[in-house]
Amino acid sequence: MYLKFKIIIKKILNKLILYIKIHKNKTKTISKIQVESLQKKPLISVITPVYNIEKKYLVKCIESVRNQIYPNWELCLYDDCSTLKETLDTLEYYKNKDPRIKISYGKQNLNISGASNKCVELSNGEYLSFLDNDDEIHKNALYFIVKCINENNNVDYIYTDEDKIDLKGNHFYPNFKPDYSQDFLHCVMYFLHFITIKKSIFLEVGGFREKYTGAQDYDLALRVTRHTNKIFHIPEILYHWRMIPGSAAEVVDAKPTALVNAKNALKEHIDIITEGNGRVEQGFLPGTFRIRINHTKKEEITILIPTNYGSREVYNKGKVNLIQNLIKSIREKSTYKNIKIHVIDNGNSEKEDVSFFNNYNVSLFHFDYDKKNKFNFAQKANYCFSTIETKYVIFLNDDMEIITNDWIESLLDAIKIPGVGLVGAKLIYPDNKIQHSGILLHPKDHAIHINHGIPIEEIGYNGYTHFIRNYSAVTGACIMTEKNLIEKVGGFDEKLCIDFNDTDFCLKIGALEKRIVFTPYAQLYHFEQSSLPRSKRNEDETNYFINKWKTILERDPFHNINLL
Secondary structure (H helix, E strand, O other): OHHHHHHHHHHHHHHHHHHHHOHHHOOOOOOHHHHHOOOOOOOEEEEEEEOOOOHHHHHHHHHHHHOOOOOOEEEEEEEOOOOOHHHHHHHHHHOOOOOOEEEEEOOOOOHHHHHHHHHHHHOOOOEEEEOOOOOEEOOOHHHHHHHHHHHOOOOOEEEEEEEEEOOOOOEEEEEOOOOOOHHHHOOOOOOOOOOEEEHHHHHHHOOOOHHHOOOHHHHHHHHHHHHOOOEEEEEEEEEEEEOOOOOOOOOOOOOHHHHHHHHHHHHHHHHHHOOOOEEEEEOOOOOOEEEEEOOOOOOOEEEEEEOOOOEEEEOOOEEEEHHHHHHHHHHHHOOOOOEEEEEEEOOOOOHHHHHHHHHOOEEEEEOOOOOOOOOOHHHHHHHHHOOOOOOEEEEEOOOEEEOOOOHHHHHHHHHOOOOEEEEEEEEEOOOOEEEEOOEEEEOOOEEEEOOOOOEOOOOOHHHHHHOOEEOOEOOOOEEEEEHHHHHHHOOOOOOOOOOOHHHHHHHHHHOOOOEEEEEEEEEEEEOOOOOOOOOOOOHHHHHHHHHHOHHHHHOOOOOOHHHO
16 A cells, blocks of 8 residues: 555656646647536626736736637726726726726725725626636636536536646646635645636625635635535646745745634624534644534543454564553543443453453454455454443454544544544654655545555645544544444445445445544554555455545545646
8 A cells, every 4th residue: 555655646746847847738739619518608707806907917818818718707996996007007908908896996995805805896707707817727727617507417616626826838737626625724725716606695605704814715715615515626737826925825924914814704704504512723734724612511432443363473563462552542642531342352362461451341242254355455344333321432453542632522523523424633653754644535445544654743735734624534443433423324234244345435425415534643553564664455245335535535525636
């Protein structure tokens, strides 16, 4: 698996290098026939507030709209009391240049939020697309927006991939985003550009709000998510964000007031969806956030630990009794104390282990299986689940050790956000390399641990190892979920005796329209044999899994297709 991930990383790097070299020819050539074949051809209003921008950048911005292959657009320009002569002269030049361009001049400075709302007042389009006055859009941008509207029902909000351009026009830092990831959005405004929203939705949620100026797009996006889930992502680089000194495109914290307003907007959002039971803290990376839940009730949680035997050799650590080591770390390190621990063995625990379990207030259960038949881990997992009496449950491998004292609170923080069904942790090898930070579904390799084997201090592509994020699946070595969801999906699929049963379990919960979340704040050591190759997968189980989940294996929504 590590070699496969290294190959994928190499492919990603090669693609990024190739992207930089041939960017201008990257996006597909769209013919007029393709444009004409679109059944729906809505008017798109491009919204661009203008303020004291140099002529050369404003011209590039306007011309990028005029060069669109999709013709049914209007460009709404609202000047927010510019004092720079070249800005005003440029607007005057375009006043009668194209009948699709509308220009209005403000009498007082309203800042970005107010000026954007004034722009919207100029518009007649069914959809609004937002473009900053110093940025550019690809010539096919509006075509892909309208294509998305044609291919999906009730499209309310669209975002795209993007890159950055420097002052010389060089393209770099391509940002290939996942599809709509609500819990990722709670960490950072990853939508960024090119945002298109149905005008009726924009007006219904109240447009941009002055008190969140600088983070007005984030505030709008959060309000939209409470209003609709018809949010779509186009995996094409259609927006070019110009890096001007002092801009957020160049430095994430270049505008500290914007970050304060972003945090305040998120706090308001979290107050609403958690009914005042949440708070917002600084995330691992600058300009990012972490949602915490106030765990005042401290309800009891069951921790399930299936095990086969006591002592075994662990690489880099010598001979230890793993199950005892795990339980000691849970009892001694965890700050969340209202837990009950169930150990489920095969009826083979030694007297030393049984005595240890009694001393650490552990309930021991025996899973009996037909020794004539092949051992079935999924069957054992389901027996583990049958011992649960609490609402929340944590399922753990026996070869783990707690790192972060608040690991249980961190799992609860994620699972108590409405709509979340299962949460996985960040697992680390004893040599401080990542074992698990989310699972990538792949058409050929099926289920790959993303960022597997990289040092924990590295942040991976776009910092994903340090974000709470949605994935289609996480490893079953450490998961938290709810008893009622286990019952709804029927537990683990016992046809998957050894392979893919945890991935399948996640996908079944996802099929209930519940989100799967990875949190980097719950961290545990995983002492599996990281230096040894994995045994060959069971062919029958692999084929069964592929046939069951073929569609999502071909297109994992939480991993951008451009990175495959």
